Amino acid sequence: MVTAVTSLSRSGLSDWLVQRVTAVILLAFFVFIASKLLGGVSYLEWRSLFDQTWMKVFALMAALSLAAHAWIGMWGVFTDYLTERLLGNKGNLLRISFQLITSLSLVIYVIWAVQIIWS
Amino acid sequence: MRTISFDGVIVGGGGAGMRASLQLAQSGYKTAVISKVFPTRSHTVSAQGGITCAIASADPNDDWRWHMYDTVKGSDYIGDQDAIEYMTSVGPEAIFELEHMGLPFSRTEEGRIYQRPFGGQSKNFGEGGQAARTCAAADRTGHALLHTLYQNNVKNKTVFLNEWFAIDLVKNQDGAVVGVTALSIETGEVVFVKSKATVFATGGAGRIYASTTNAHINTGDGIGMALRAGFPMQDMEMWQFHPTGIHGAGTLVTEGCRGEGGYLINKDGERFMERYAPNAKDLAGRDVVARSMVLEILEGRGCGPEGDHVFLKLDHLGEEVLESRLPGILELSRTFAHADPVKEPIPVVPTCHYMMGGIPTNIHGQALTIDGSGADQVIPGLYACGEAACVSVHGANRLGGNSLLDLVVFGRATGLFLEEAMRSGIEVRDPTQSDLEEANARLAKLEAAPVDESVASLRKELQNIMQNHFGVFRKGDFMREGIEHLAALRPRIEAVGVADKTQAFNTARIEALELQNLFEVAESTAISAEQRTESRGAHAREDYQDRDDDNWLCHSVYFPTEKRLGKRGVNFAPKTMDAFQPKIRTY
Amino acid sequence: MLQVSIYRYNPEQDAEPSMEDFEVDTGGKDLMVLDVLELIKAQQDPTVTYRRSCREGVCGSDGLNMNGKNGLACITPLSDSVKGNKLVIRPLPGLPVIRDLVVDMSLFYAQYEKVQPYLQNDTPAPAIERLQTPEDRAKLDGLYECILCACCSTSCPSFWWNPDRFVGPAGLLQSYRFLADSRDLATEERLARLDDPFSVFRCHGIQNCVNVCPKGLNPTRAIGHIRSMLLKRAA
Numbered sequence: 001m002v003t004a005v006t007s008l009s010r011s012g013l014s015d016w017l018v019q020r021v022t023a024v025i026l027l028a029f030f031v032f033i034a035s036k037l038l039g040g041v042s043y044l045e046w047r048s049l050f051d052q053t054w055m056k057v058f059a060l061m062a063a064l065s066l067a068a069h070a071w072i073g074m075w076g077v078f079t080d081y082l083t084e085r086l087l088g089n090k091g092n093l094l095r096i097s098f099q100l101i102t103s104l105s106l107v108i109y110v111i112w113a114v115q116i117i118w119s
Numbered sequence: 120m121r122t123i124s125f126d127g128v129i130v131g132g133g134g135a136g137m138r139a140s141l142q143l144a145q146s147g148y149k150t151a152v153i154s155k156v157f158p159t160r161s162h163t164v165s166a167q168g169g170i171t172c173a174i175a176s177a178d179p180n181d182d183w184r185w186h187m188y189d190t191v192k193g194s195d196y197i198g199d200q201d202a203i204e205y206m207t208s209v210g211p212e213a214i215f216e217l218e219h220m221g222l223p224f225s226r227t228e229e230g231r232i233y234q235r236p237f238g239g240q241s242k243n244f245g246e247g248g249q250a251a252r253t254c255a256a257a258d259r260t261g262h263a264l265l266h267t268l269y270q271n272n273v274k275n276k277t278v279f280l281n282e283w284f285a286i287d288l289v290k291n292q293d294g295a296v297v298g299v300t301a302l303s304i305e306t307g308e309v310v311f312v313k314s315k316a317t318v319f320a321t322g323g324a325g326r327i328y329a330s331t332t333n334a335h336i337n338t339g340d341g342i343g344m345a346l347r348a349g350f351p352m353q354d355m356e357m358w359q360f361h362p363t364g365i366h367g368a369g370t371l372v373t374e375g376c377r378g379e380g381g382y383l384i385n386k387d388g389e390r391f392m393e394r395y396a397p398n399a400k401d402l403a404g405r406d407v408v409a410r411s412m413v414l415e416i417l418e419g420r421g422c423g424p425e426g427d428h429v430f431l432k433l434d435h436l437g438e439e440v441l442e443s444r445l446p447g448i449l450e451l452s453r454t455f456a457h458a459d460p461v462k463e464p465i466p467v468v469p470t471c472h473y474m475m476g477g478i479p480t481n482i483h484g485q486a487l488t489i490d491g492s493g494a495d496q497v498i499p500g501l502y503a504c505g506e507a508a509c510v511s512v513h514g515a516n517r518l519g520g521n522s523l524l525d526l527v528v529f530g531r532a533t534g535l536f537l538e539e540a541m542r543s544g545i546e547v548r549d550p551t552q553s554d555l556e557e558a559n560a561r562l563a564k565l566e567a568a569p570v571d572e573s574v575a576s577l578r579k580e581l582q583n584i585m586q587n588h589f590g591v592f593r594k595g596d597f598m599r600e601g602i603e604h605l606a607a608l609r610p611r612i613e614a615v616g617v618a619d620k621t622q623a624f625n626t627a628r629i630e631a632l633e634l635q636n637l638f639e640v641a642e643s644t645a646i647s648a649e650q651r652t653e654s655r656g657a658h659a660r661e662d663y664q665d666r667d668d669d670n671w672l673c674h675s676v677y678f679p680t681e682k683r684l685g686k687r688g689v690n691f692a693p694k695t696m697d698a699f700q701p702k703i704r705t706y
Numbered sequence: 707m708l709q710v711s712i713y714r715y716n717p718e719q720d721a722e723p724s725m726e727d728f729e730v731d732t733g734g735k736d737l738m739v740l741d742v743l744e745l746i747k748a749q750q751d752p753t754v755t756y757r758r759s760c761r762e763g764v765c766g767s768d769g770l771n772m773n774g775k776n777g778l779a780c781i782t783p784l785s786d787s788v789k790g791n792k793l794v795i796r797p798l799p800g801l802p803v804i805r806d807l808v809v810d811m812s813l814f815y816a817q818y819e820k821v822q823p824y825l826q827n828d829t830p831a832p833a834i835e836r837l838q839t840p841e842d843r844a845k846l847d848g849l850y851e852c853i854l855c856a857c858c859s860t861s862c863p864s865f866w867w868n869p870d871r872f873v874g875p876a877g878l879l880q881s882y883r884f885l886a887d888s889r890d891l892a893t894e895e896r897l898a899r900l901d902d903p904f905s906v907f908r909c910h911g912i913q914n915c916v917n918v919c920p921k922g923l924n925p926t927r928a929i930g931h932i933r934s935m936l937l938k939r940a941a
Binding site: 451 | 716717718719747748749752753755756757758759760761762763764765766767781783804805806808811815819822823824825827831833834835836837838839840842843846850851853854884887889890
């Protein structure tokens with residue numbers, strides 16, 4: 001049986017809310033970035049933008065949002081399709097494996113993002 | 120054969136059965152409901168207009184005695200007045216209980232239960248004009264009632280044996296009923312369901328007729344089982360033809376349509392009920408309206424190319440009223456009559472609807488037989504309530520809205536009585552192996568029988584005989600012919616076999632068992648109808664057009680073993696008031 | 707002649723399900739799909755297995771998948787369903803098949819029971835009915851009419867994947883029927899039981915349920931209301 005143990009907050013409402021809040025943050029971030037890029041930006045301007053603290057915080061928020069958003073989304077996909085119900089015993093094994101790979105990747109990505117942003 | 124034991128077993132998961140099981144389960148007794156369909160698929164779900172009861176919402180001065188008077192008059196004076204008194208006086212309590220359980224009744228501005236006018240209702244013992252006494256949940260009252268009862272049974276942990284089919288009664292060596300043999304439709308397993316009390320709440324049997332408002336499942340299984348066990352039936356000639364079944368499809372259009380102001384018209388657009396019932400008009404008793412419609416059709420004033428139906432006019436009520444009060448009817452009419460009641464009338468025709476007769480019981484639901492001296496004898500272990508029972512509150516003609524009240528009040532009464540009986544202890548002797556084999560003989564015979572004739576064609580033949588020979592108007596020689604046809608049909612139906620011998624969800628087998636039950640109902644109806652030589656309520660004879668109170672102010676009792684019709688006195692002794700004496704019945 | 711193709715499976719005889727073709731003479735009439743099944747069972751093959759009861763769309767027995775769409779056979783006219791003279795009838799998707807068109811609905815009923823589908827109010831009942839304004843009663847319209855046919859839940863992918871965890875549109879509609887009832891006092895307990903990642907939140911709002919409901923009900927809207935109530939409760 002699939003359980004809620006591995007869900008982000010173990011509460012449907014919180015997950016649902018986090019999903020929506022992170023979506024808004026990501027939307028804001030990407031719209032902002034897109035507008036900068038479309039307006040034409042030189043390396044120095046780009047560099048100085050990311051030197052400002054508020055931008056570092058904004059980017060970090062976006063990175064964390066992406067991780068949370070991705071986890072909740074992928075968790076939903078895995079618990080839909082990689083289940084004992086659909087695949088037998090190997091469903092559980094597959095799901096745990098995919099969840100491990102996903103969580104590991106997300107952690108690595110977040111650390112990497114922090115390194116880039118704060119370096 | 121595996122045995123499963125309960126304190127009480129209710130056969131039938133409709134309104135009556137689930138009200139009885141709820142009562143028993145609430146008091147902690149081990150209660151099971153055997154239902155051949157998931158309970159919310161039972162035919163109570165189709166009841167539309169409402170449940171009649173003097174709860175004094177529409178009229179603060181309403182009185183259950185007025186409701187009692189209407190019901191006695193409606194029954195054409197062969198309803199038992201002690202039972203009618205009990206039903207109408209206890210009714211309000213039973214309705215309020217349903218509301219407390221969550222039934223989503225429609226409401227008045229004061230927040231009380233909405234009541235609408237129905238046929239045969241009056242104030243002040245017929246002197247005060249039309250009453251509005253039918254409590255309604257839009258036009259889905261049966262649905263709301265049945266789901267509420269199922270929900271409360273779930274809450275009270277009633278055991279449901281859903282999609283199990285009861286085959287026959289099991290009697291022990293003392294002649295007491297000790298349970299039933301039942302077949303799991305899903306697996307084919309047959310078990311002995313043992314119980315201290317067996318309650319038949321198996322509903323009606325409208326499927327004996329070719330044209331009926333009844334569901335496919337209304338095959339009179341309880342009546343069939345009781346008749347095969349040798350127990351008598353009461354008033355089986357009394358079948359109600361509902362005035363407004365949709366022409367061609369047979370689906371019901373509630374009397375609530377006429378209660379809300381709709382009326383019937385013939386091909387000339389005439390509101391013909393004004394001629395037949397000058398006071399009550401379209402809200403006269405159902406038997407009166409149905410006969411008037413048939414007369415209009417026979418006299419050439421029917422509608423349509425064949426002149427074989429009349430119209431129910433609703434468009435003058437306006438879309439808003441129809442949408443809020445009769446939403447289900449709009450749906451049904453658009454689907455089955457291809458007529459939009461907002462704009463055009465619905466083609467309707469009297470259609471078999473309700474069995475007033477059934478297993479004779481007292482007001483506690485105890486099934487009765489009649490001994491040699493004509494006295495009532497309780498059948499130990501057997502109970503009945505709802506349409507399968509004849510308690511008798513409907514006599515020769517049921518009033519609209521009284522069937523739901525009947526099943527709630529007497530389902531409840533049966534449960535209450537059983538609670539008491541269980542508390543004082545019920546001891547019964549176990550059945551012997553041969554008792555059990557006897558109860559399983561029918562299935563064993565069916566399994567072994569060669570396949571000569573199809574169940575579907577035999578059923579059709581039976582339905583056509585009943586439709587043609589025992590319809591709205593009846594005639595002695597024609598009925599005798601019908602009885603001969605039935606006699607010829609019996610051996611063929613008893614010998615029926617099914618080719619499909621598999622166990623999993625074998626509906627061919629179930630339909631064969633149902634057919635045999637239908638036949639028992641049909642035969643008892645035919646013999647009772649032929650022998651009641653008068654016209655009363657729903658039983659209208661061309662050769663005996665008048666009511667004959669000297670000879671027939673009584674119940675008929677059909678004894679299956681000898682195929683003989685006896686008589687049983689009508690109760691004229693209500694506890695708290697003087698009896699209503701028979702009068703000429705006009706509306 | 708109408709070409710009818712029916713899903714057949716008898717666990718005692720068949721290793722796997724198959725489709726069987728029938729030809730049915732409808733006499734040129736616009737029959738209901740249930741009428742066609744009855745004709746086949748009466749005249750051609752009595753072993754064809756399906757559930758039916760009221761035949762007027764109120765009991766919810768004959769939910770089936772007809773030409774790819776869930777609905778009640780008894781109120782689905784051929785003119786609504788048949789494409790190119792062909793009618794393909796399959797059991798409701800996503801539930802185990804017992805035989806032919808009959809599915810095992812245990813999981814569906816279990817989800818219904820999980821929402822405690824009964825009025826809860828422990829205050830002493832008055833001698834008459836509990837009063838309810840017509841406005842409060844109107845909040846139950848579009849909810850109490852559910853007939854438990856399972857057309858909605860078995861058209862919902864989220865219910866297909868997690869029928870043991872996701873309550874499904876039918877159960878949630880009934881859950882909201884009691885949340886919306888002014889007489890019910892168990893709102894807090896009801897909501898608390900729904901706040902896991904599966905029961906309610908597997909609904910992704912694709913509205914298949916709305917599209918197939920034979921009674922014209924809208925479970926997606928009810929689920930939206932439940933979500934709002936959960937939000938308000940948390941806020």
